[in-house]
Amino acid sequence: MAYEVKGVVARSKGAPVTVETVIVPDPGPGEAVVDIQACGVCHTDLHYREGGINDEYPFLLGHEAAGTVAAVGAGVTNVAVGDFVILNWRAVCGQCRACAKGELQYCFATHNAAQKMTLADGTELSPALGIGAFTEKTLVHSGQCTKVDPAVPATAAGLLGCGVMAGVGAAINTGAVKRGESVAVFGCGGVGDAAIAGAKLAGATTIIAVDIDDRKLEWARQFGATHTVNSKQTDAVDAIKGATGGFGVDVAIDAVGHPAVFEQAFYARDLAGRVVLVGVPTPDMTITLPLIEVFGRGGAIKSSWYGDCLPSRDFPMLVDLYLQGRFPLDDFVSETIGIDDVESAFEKMHSGDVLRSVVVFK
Structure with missing residues (x-):
């Protein structure tokens, strides 16, 4: 059964984003649905809105995210329902020429979900960096989920998914x-x-x-x-x-x-x-x-x-350092906002008023 949720969509170049109904399918083989708890507003999302990445509109924005696995598809073994995870855009394939050399951090064939999330009218969405996390639930490849200690707040943990890790x-x-x-x-x-x-x-x-x-x-x-x-x-x-x-x-x-x-x-x-x-x-x-x-x-x-990172190695390490009081993840969070406030967060980003605005989901 598909999920019907709200998400932040960029429909055309330079147009203000809108909050719309998003249809998230059940996870297929190798996929996972994640309940998003928090997602940072990154410059890359603004680049997507402005057409600076590609022109595959409409985009489902958001990618610096953390949340809880809600469902997994067939063959998924790296995460299970209930796991607290940080999403990443480097789900290594294990088979490309970089992976074959043992340099998984340079994987040239990273995975995304095979299925598409859509608008209510069936229009397919392009998820930002293969994630699309300004939404209550998102569909990703299971390799895009990195399990970490749930003691870290989602508002801080999600930032490891892009900017802080970079x-x-x-x-x-x-x-x-x-x-x-x-x-x-x-x-x-x-x-x-x-x-x-x-x-x-x-x-x-x-x-x-x-x-x-x-x-x-x-x-x-x-x-x-x-x-x-x-x-x-x-x-x-x-x-x-x-x-x-x-x-x-x-x-x-x-x-x-x-x-x-x-x-x-x-x-x-x-x-x-x-x-x-x-x-x-x-x-x-x-x-x-x-x-x-x-x-x-x-x-x-x-x-x-991406900071030449390997999420499975680096995310848990940095979370552990945060929990030890040795890495100040919380200090990157300038404000927490709602899903309706992403456009105003882009404006604050332009003026340099914030390090990160973080969308928090109930």
Whole structure:
């Protein structure tokens, strides 16, 4: 029997989202239906609404979510009804060339549910990142469910499903920050602050936050930044070198995804340092760098996909650290809202008033 629920839908490019009736089918083989308890409002959802991902409207938005498994289909063994789970968009296949090399975090053939959720008139919905969680229930592939300790609040846990994991993973997994190293993070929104928190967790001793908003720089200090640079007022590269004995940082993380910011990150690192791009650029963006500088500085230039995370490994670890009081997940939650407030949350996101608005379901 299908489920009839309410969900947030983007029908066309740039149009305000609407709350509509969504039909969620019973789970088929390998699928699960999840009762959503909380879902963060991420920039990626806004990109979907604006047509920045693709044009497969209408979209069922929402993907940073946690909830309880309500039903499972045939053959599902990794989760059971009643399990508290965080949803992810990297359900590894176990068979592609990345998985065959043991690099499951780069799986090139991740799974989504085979069935489609629809509007009441039968129109098929495209779920954001294969999840679609601004809704009371959603249908996903069971591999998109990661069981974690239910002691963590859903409002905090769900953020691991995208933004927080992307930032933490950019520091720990992609950037491989080590104890005693120096790190600069460009852009202090949710992802950037998560990268700062991840660098602190990894033992970095100098963590430099760069942004053009003093309010965001103050937030960055709360997550572990030891230095702050307002790049609207000060040359960021000079300031970073000044804070690191003139050398630059071991790891520079671009959490903005803009050519000018990436160039700053490139020049702000020490010799043999690592540059990590985790901010998402638009398709039209290009960058030009002197090849001799790429060669002469050594080190590595890396892109971070989803923080190069493996949900089955990283989600439970970060939840455990949260429960130990060592990782401040709650601090990323600026406000909790209802399902009718997503459009206003997008407006607050534009103005930089929040790190994360989180939709809470009764």
